[in-house]
Amino acid sequence: MGQVSGLWIPPKSILFTPCDKIKLVEKAAVSNAGTVCLDLEDGVAFGSKQFARQQLNLAARILGETGKPFYVRVNSEPELFEDDLQVLPNNCEAVVLPKTLGFDHIRLTGEALDSIAKNGGTNSRIICQIEASTGLIAINQADSFVHPRLCALSLGTEDFAAEIGCSPNSALIRTAFHQVVISACALGIPAICLLYTSPS
Numbered sequence: 001m002g003q004v005s006g007l008w009i010p011p012k013s014i015l016f017t018p019c020d021k022i023k024l025v026e027k028a029a030v031s032n033a034g035t036v037c038l039d040l041e042d043g044v045a046f047g048s049k050q051f052a053r054q055q056l057n058l059a060a061r062i063l064g065e066t067g068k069p070f071y072v073r074v075n076s077e078p079e080l081f082e083d084d085l086q087v088l089p090n091n092c093e094a095v096v097l098p099k100t101l102g103f104d105h106i107r108l109t110g111e112a113l114d115s116i117a118k119n120g121g122t123n124s125r126i127i128c129q130i131e132a133s134t135g136l137i138a139i140n141q142a143d144s145f146v147h148p149r150l151c152a153l154s155l156g157t158e159d160f161a162a163e164i165g166c167s168p169n170s171a172l173i174r175t176a177f178h179q180v181v182i183s184a185c186a187l188g189i190p191a192i193c194l195l196y197t198s199p200s
Contacts (some may be wrong), residue, residue: 006124008094008151009034010190016073017059018043020052025059029066036063037071040084041098049080053087060089062080069093071127085112088114088122094151099159100128102138103146110147125149130180131156132163146187153184154192 011034017024020037027141028036038059046050056072074084075095088095097109106128117123126149130136139153144155161168177191184191 008193010152010192011069014071014192015042016129018052019055019059019072020044020048021200022055022058022062025062028082030034033068035069035071035093037096039073041073041075041082043073048104049075053083056087057089059153064091064142071096072124073098073129076132082112086115087114088124090122092122092124094125094127096127096129096154098156099131100135100139102135103141106150110149113149125151127152127154129154129156130176132160133160134180136160136176141180147175150187151191152190153187155180 013034014031014037015028015031015035016037016039017028019025019040025036025038036055040049040056041053045195060070070092071094072088072092072100074082075081076097076099085095095113096108097106102117106126109126113122113124113126126147128150130139130141130153157168157172157173157177161170161173161175166172181191
């Protein structure tokens with residue numbers, strides 16, 4: 001298994017920025033956000049996925065020039081996921097794994113990143129994003145070692161709320177986040193990013 005060195009400290013804030021919109025990346029680079037997450041997933045239209053990958057190294061250079069740390073949120077679909085991993089910049093601190101299905105999903109991602117690091121590529125950590133009830137049930141079985149690259153759990157509030165049919169600000173979402181926190185505690189890692197949506 002691959003090793004990642006140093007203590008990982010959760011950022012104070014994460015700004016998600018679509019990777020195919022370089023003007024937005026330039027703004028994110030000089031923002032007050034603690035970390036920028038370059039998005040290849042929901043923030044990018046399906047027809048623009050390949051273009052977003054092509055822009056990824058440019059986006060990484062722009063952020064690097066201002067010293068802004070960054071993550072990359074990859075796609076969950078296998079055919080897109082594999083292509084996304086192959087273009088990860090070496091200075092990517094973490095891969096955000098959306099729609100995490102459970103520990104096997106995390107392990108497979110970790111093994112893929114191990115292989116990339118072994119061949120001189122990025123040595124990124126993994127932040128898994130729970131966005132469905134099935135993923136939450138699976139992650140609640142957090143009673144064993146998963147993968148050394150896993151550094152945090154998070155709850156994707158918008159997608160999770162859409163699946164169960166409630167507001168992202170509802171008590172159900174807070175309950176789900178509490179379960180994520182308990183699972184993260186059992187694994188000895190932080191839970192991050194409980195997001196609230198302002199009422200319209």
